[in-house]
Amino acid sequence: MKKKNLPMEIVNPHAAGIDVGSRSHFVAVGQGADQVREFGVYESDLLQLAQWLHAHHITTVAMESTGTYWQNLFAALQGAGLEVLLCNGKFTKNIKGRKTDVQDCQWIQRLHSLGLLTGSFLPDQATEELRTYCRHRTSLLETAAVTTQKMQKYLRLLNLRLDVVVRDITGQTGMAIIEAVCQGETDPEKLACFRHGNCRKSKEEIARALCGNGRRDLLFALTQELELYKVLQAKIAACDVAIEQLLIEQVEADEERRQLKADPKPYKRVNKNAPQQMDLNQLSFQYFGGVDLLQIEGVSHSTVLALMSEVGAEGIKKFPTAKQFSNWLRLCPNTKVSGGRVLSSHIPKGSNRLKIALRNAANVIGNLKETHLSDFFRRVAFRKGRQAAVSATARKLAVIIWNMLSKGVQYQPPTQYLFLDEKRKLKLVQRIKKNIAKLDLGPEELGFTMA
Known part of the structure; x- marks a missing residue:
């Protein structure tokens, strides 16, 4: 039986596919063996890659979002005037069979030329810069959380049950007691004097919880973790300053945003992990x-x-x-x-x-x-x-x-809950009013008589 060919319409005739790697990129401008070439990851290699694509009259390129290896290549191709499509890896999975880098880039090129790939969401340059600051800040917060857990562990091994008498060991009472312990203070009564006025536990109960065993190795580890925690908090504060500066620059660039004024919201509690110094209520109101x-x-x-x-x-x-x-x-x-x-x-x-x-x-x-x-x-x-x-x-x-x-509307929640029949009735009334306004009907044409 003779095989039948099922031709598909070429949507992007000048398309290329790139298989992104950590040490090299494989680029395909067609399905032939001589239409695939390997390039390095250095800046000079990326420029040669863009020139090679221009030489083959390529106008659009598709690539996978592989880790962070695609970012420099993406910027280089965009700077060269090419249309770059960044795709999710699950949409470019090859068919069953032998898998190589050459086959991957050819498969991506074939899918892109047939118009079967869709691009991923990418923010603008200013948002990407803000994203870098915020993600780095989140990473610092996660590291600080691990450091807090280690301090709590060493306190427990020292038999200083600070976690029982205070809600947060990194609060005002907890940090004052930990610093005193690291400086060599062992008297429970003196340590209990660092109790803040808002602490629920009494000085007597705090003193009973702070009778430690005084092991030198655990005290050394606790001191190291405390120093690391302070360093992380300083870096988080510096990151907050960078975020605030970037937001202010974006707001000051627009005259209309600069004149906006947000209503104060004292009922909105600021979490301890949220930026403390900046007025995010005002900045977000102007930003949006x-x-x-x-x-x-x-x-x-x-x-x-x-x-x-x-x-x-x-x-x-x-x-x-x-x-x-x-x-x-x-x-x-x-x-x-x-x-x-x-x-x-x-x-x-x-x-x-x-x-x-x-x-x-x-x-x-x-x-x-x-x-x-x-x-x-x-x-x-x-x-x-x-x-x-x-x-x-x-x-x-x-x-x-x-x-x-x-x-561009404000938040307007409904004042009351409507059941399903009430929602249908409301939609029916709105539809009737819309048709009356569309047809420009008066009371007499609707059959209503004026008294």
């Missing part, structure tokens, strides 16, 4: 052009900072609809239907930093009382459990944020 995201219940300063660094003010406009934005966050169920029957409707695996921030905000909303979002959270939690309610509320937050930033 007068849209106050902190009016949403459950949204904290950390949530707003995550949104600013991961998406940005202009980046959210790259998503045409709220559904696409929530789908990018992987907060929408991945419904699979076959034969008219729903096989599964689970949320896709994987998360980014903004999704984690929205889920944390949704978890806070679940503990609030008598608000629109907390009522929604409890209705979902009653039917499907708290975990499903967190995901559903996080998705609702994503939709609210997209509408506020895309349409």
Whole structure:
């Protein structure tokens, strides 16, 4: 039986595919063996790669987002005037068979020439710079948390049960006692005198908890961890200064944003891990052009900072609809239907930093009382459990944020909950009013008589 060829339409005739590597990049401008070439990763090699693509009249290039190896290559190709498509690795998986770097770049080139690849979301340069600061700050916070756990461990081995009598060993009372212990103080009564007035435990109980064994090796390790903790806190403060300076530069560049003034929100508690020095309420209000995201219940300063660094003010406009934005966050169920029957409707695996921030905000909303979002959270939690309610509320937050930033509106929650029949009645009335206004009908034409 003669084989049949099924030709497919070429969408991008001048397309190339690149298999990104740590030590070399394989580039394919066609499916022939002589149309594949290997380049190094140095700056001179990247310039030769761009020149070779121009020599073959390439206008668009597709590559995988492999680690951080693609970033310098991406910038070099964009600087050379080429259209670069950064793709998720799961969309460029090769067919079953032998896998090599040459076959990978040819497969990417074939998919891109047929128009079967879609690009990933990439922020602008200012947002990417802010993202670097914020992610580095998060890394410092995680390292400081590990250091805190080690200090708590050495205190416990020293039989100084500070974790029992204070809520946070890195608070004012805890840090004062730890510094005194590291300086050689062993008298429990004197250590208890460092108690802050807001501490719930009495001096007597704190003194009973601070009768240690005085081991030198554990005291040395505790001193080392305390010094490391102070260094990390200083670096976090320096990172906060850099973030504030960058935000001020972006705000000062626009005259309209500079004149905006946000309402104070003393009821919004500033978490200890959030930036302490900057007025994030005012800066976020100016950054988003007068849209106050902190009016949403459950949204904290950390949530707003995550949104600013991961998406940005202009980046959210790259998503045409709220559904696409929530789908990018992987907060929408991945419904699979076959034969008219729903096989599964689970949320896709994987998360980014903004999704984690929205889920944390949704978890806070679940503990609030008598608000629109907390009522929604409890209705979902009653039917499907708290975990499903967190995901559903996080998705609702994503939709609210997209509408506020895309349409430039403020947060206006409904004052009361409407049941399904009431919602249908309201939509019907709105549709009738819209048709009456569209057809320009008067009371007499509708059959109403004026008294």
